[in-house]
Amino acid sequence: MPDVFDEVHRRCRDGEPVALATVVATWHSAPQPPGAAMGVAADGTVVGSVSGGCVEADLYERACRVLDTGQPELRRYGVSDDDAYAAGLTCGGILDVFVERVDANALPALDAIAAARRNGHPAAIVTCVAADADNPTADDRKPTADADKPPAYADKDAHDDRSSDPARRLGRRLVLTGQRSVGSLGDDRLDDAASADALGLLAAGRSGMLRYGYHGQRRGGGISLFVTTYATPPRMVVFGAIDFAAAVARIGAFLGYRVTVCDARPVFATARRFPEADEVVVQWPHRYLRTELAAGRLDERTVVCVLTHDPKFDVPLLELALRHPLAYVGAMGSRRTHDERHKLLSEAGLSPAQLARLASPIGLDLGGRTPEETAVSVAAQIVAARWGGTGRPLAALDGAIHRSG
Incomplete structure (x- = not known):
């Protein structure tokens, strides 16, 4: 991820948008852990990888679309189906990938992460990757049937006030660098809850998913946040x-x-x-x-x-x-x-x-x-x-x- 981040940051500073695809969840024998990333620039340049080659071709096409539309996508990849040309993981794992357009609007967040890394300080970026109780994946392909089935991203029975239009939260970012925070997830209480939990992940040196109600309720559902951590090197x-x-x-x-x-x-x-x-x-x-x-x-x-x-x-x-x-x-x-x-x-x-x-x-x-x-x-x-x-x-x-x- 550091190499991908550096390339994304450099291009955004130069005014070039980049589509960033990040693994946000995995199950079974997925080839890459959460936090693995691939960047696709407007000129077609690719940096990084999310699966070692299994799904990159399909993901490249999706990234190009996200670059054009600016609309983020959350895509689930499972084992290949009967169609030999379908994009799937041959290893039998399952992974969810969030694809977003990163451009000059993200510079304050990227600059904050870059400054923390330069100074040897840990930092984390929290991104809203799902804000809808229905159909968390980008299409109807089902993951492999298994007792350890990946959960849905949101709880349809959660008792939340959705008047704040949660769909507009998708792609929002909150960056944490020590005592400083940059950006917002769209709700003060959600920011507070996510900050506390993201700092815990940062202390453990791990990236991972967090789920909340629309106003930060820890027992709620509907908002899924992915925390990418940039810990100091061991x-x-x-x-x-x-x-x-x-x-x-x-x-x-x-x-x-x-x-x-x-x-x-x-x-x-x-x-x-x-x-x-x-x-x-x-x-x-x-x-x-x-x-x-x-x-x-x-x-x-x-x-x-x-x-x-x-x-x-x-x-x-x-x-x-x-x-x-x-x-x-x-x-x-x-x-x-x-x-x-x-x-x-x-x-x-x-x-x-x-x-x-x-x-x-x-x-x-x-x-x-x-x-x-x-x-x-x-x-x-x-x-x-x-x-x-x-x-x-x-x-x-x-x-x-x-x-x-």
Whole structure:
């Protein structure tokens, strides 16, 4: 989404409208999560993707229509039907996509998001994607019959006052950046309710759908809002300025982490050796980690990779890291090094549960040898830890391929 946002923002600043298609809800094995987006410019340029190719051709045509009419559309895509040329998801999932025209009228909201991202602040944009109790999708195609059927967007039995013409709310936006808000969803009480709940999603670093009555009633229905969050990037801290660290930093940046490389030796810890890192710090490792933890700059999304394999660095560093709820803590070294390290950490007072959080030797068994291959195995283990993956071949498993976040 960040790349799509940048392109949409740039074109709107230049006076060019863009059709923005955003995944707002998914079920089953949908290929992309809520928040995935595709932009279509007036000159036909496409950026981003919502399904990896399954429905983009159909969505492109719809986006062009929305560009011309300015009328937003909410479209549900399910499995392909008997018509081989019908637009559908071959993976068996279901996704809902909201398509809207974004132009100069949206600049205040886009500028606010861009400013927050530049300053490293989290932000969220809340968009009204449905404001009608009837027929929430753009056509009559039914989703796959299933016990876990996607709900309708609004509750027909909700007792709401609709005198405010809810259909005019469609496409309205509210942007939240810290203590500041830009725009409105068309009702003060709805703005207040949506702001509180959107900030909760933002704190969790997740995009998602919210549903309310027309005046913000949490037990009502009729208004569906999608919250797109722009959280600050999670951090990856790599300790040990070695060639393996350069490869891990490179793949960490590729995965969207803000990467720091730290080493106590200034001759090795240089920006020139780690061009993909956001920062290179010359500091004793456990002292740097303690400072960052105390300042609140590390959180439950943070991953720590200890590549020093030297006890005088490793043990105090890992003792500190494993006492905090970080997302991932891995350490490089042989099995002999691991056994000795494990013994020293146990003697330092770490509990069995804390020691069990240590990924050591670091990475998955891919059989790699080079720094780049090792970095792939480390990244694979980090991704598996984040989503609850097993690291086994998908061909050897049954059930859903994608796990919910």
